[in-house]
Amino acid sequence: MHLANEWQDYELIDTGGGEKLERWGDIILRRPDPQIIWPLENETHQWKQVHGHYHRSSSGGGQWDWKKEIPERWTISFDKLSFYIKPTSFKHTGLFPEQAVNWRWMMNKIQQANRPIKVLNLFAYTGGATVACAYAGAEVCHVDAAKGMVQWAKENVHLSGLGDRPVRFITDDVFKFVQREERRGNKYDAIIMDPPSYGRGPNGEMWKLEDNLYPFLQSCTRIMTDNPLFVQINSYTTGLSPTVLHNLLSMTMKERFGGSITSGEVGIPITNSGLNLPCGILGRWEA
Incomplete structure (x- = not known):
């Protein structure tokens, strides 16, 4: 597997129960991921203290549940490259x-x-x-x-x-x-x-x-x-x-x-x- 393991501003903190817990700079997001078919064995405080949680809808699509105020968009960097991050209505953030x-x-x-x-x-x-x-x-x-x-x-x-x-x-x-x-x-x-x-x-x-x-x-x-x-x-x-x-x-x-x-x-x-x-x-x- 080719691993993206050089990040400082992004971190995949934890996974389980069909969801992933991610840090984008200082912002913590909880989003669904279809590859995560294993259970969430320990829903620690990290999972509960998120800025935003994206919930899928049974009829398709979904929506963000914002727990804390965040900027409309913010910046993260990889090496000397910088990118704007902005959560969208279809769960993406504008960067993979x-x-x-x-x-x-x-x-x-x-x-x-x-x-x-x-x-x-x-x-x-x-x-x-x-x-x-x-x-x-x-x-x-x-x-x-x-x-x-x-x-x-x-x-x-x-x-x-x-x-x-x-x-x-x-x-x-x-x-x-x-x-x-x-x-x-x-x-x-x-x-x-x-x-x-x-x-x-x-x-x-x-x-x-x-x-x-x-x-x-x-x-x-x-x-x-x-x-x-x-x-x-x-x-x-x-x-x-x-x-x-x-x-x-x-x-x-x-x-x-x-x-x-x-x-x-x-x-x-x-x-x-x-x-x-x-x-x-x-x-x-x-x-």
């Missing part, structure tokens, strides 16, 4: 802390390349990977279908003191954007993607991972430079094996460019139990 293990890997790859690197970040959300790659010195194109998430990503880039870096922000359907980049002849040294199980583009374009990911990866191979650096895929799709990502990268990137592939689970260490919480999977191709 397990992705720090990928940020570190990308930064190292870019800095060790010793040449200019152009990165395309697709399904890019609030821009954790965009901030990491820009910090490492890459030119970045950030693409997401949600206008609000693209704005959040811009704010994260500026928060990290990277407002002068070459970062382009695009609100668009990622599949259509990649196809246009191919027609334009634009090329990238590295591509990052975090495709959803299902999704819609800004004009109602449908995305279904099991139908679209392979042809999408094929399209991406056609906008890689002749000397590409890496492709990173993250997935939170339930039931999808890391081996599937390994196979897809083998049939697309490795078949065309050679190189090597790594796949596996991503996780976060749990402070109180010493266990690790699985938080999705990754597939990496590198030259």
Whole structure:
């Protein structure tokens, strides 16, 4: 398992009973997590002294129960990268802390390349990977279908003191954007993607991972430079094996460019139990 174990401002304190107890800076949140199927053996005072507790609704969705006053948004940092945290109505906070293990890997790859690197970040959300790659010195194109998430990503880039870096922000359907980049002849040294199980583009374009990911990866191979650096895929799709990502990268990137592939689970260490919480999977191709 690839563990995000370098955090100072984030901590997964405890888990149990379908929930996780997390520290985001000085704010303690209690949120549901479908992977946590073991019981909560000891509901300590930590569990009860939270700032907010997200309750799922039996009819879908859910809502926050705020126990203490918190700011509308606040800042946490990973190394020299900074991010705005803001709890949303669908339980997320605007950041997936397990992705720090990928940020570190990308930064190292870019800095060790010793040449200019152009990165395309697709399904890019609030821009954790965009901030990491820009910090490492890459030119970045950030693409997401949600206008609000693209704005959040811009704010994260500026928060990290990277407002002068070459970062382009695009609100668009990622599949259509990649196809246009191919027609334009634009090329990238590295591509990052975090495709959803299902999704819609800004004009109602449908995305279904099991139908679209392979042809999408094929399209991406056609906008890689002749000397590409890496492709990173993250997935939170339930039931999808890391081996599937390994196979897809083998049939697309490795078949065309050679190189090597790594796949596996991503996780976060749990402070109180010493266990690790699985938080999705990754597939990496590198030259």
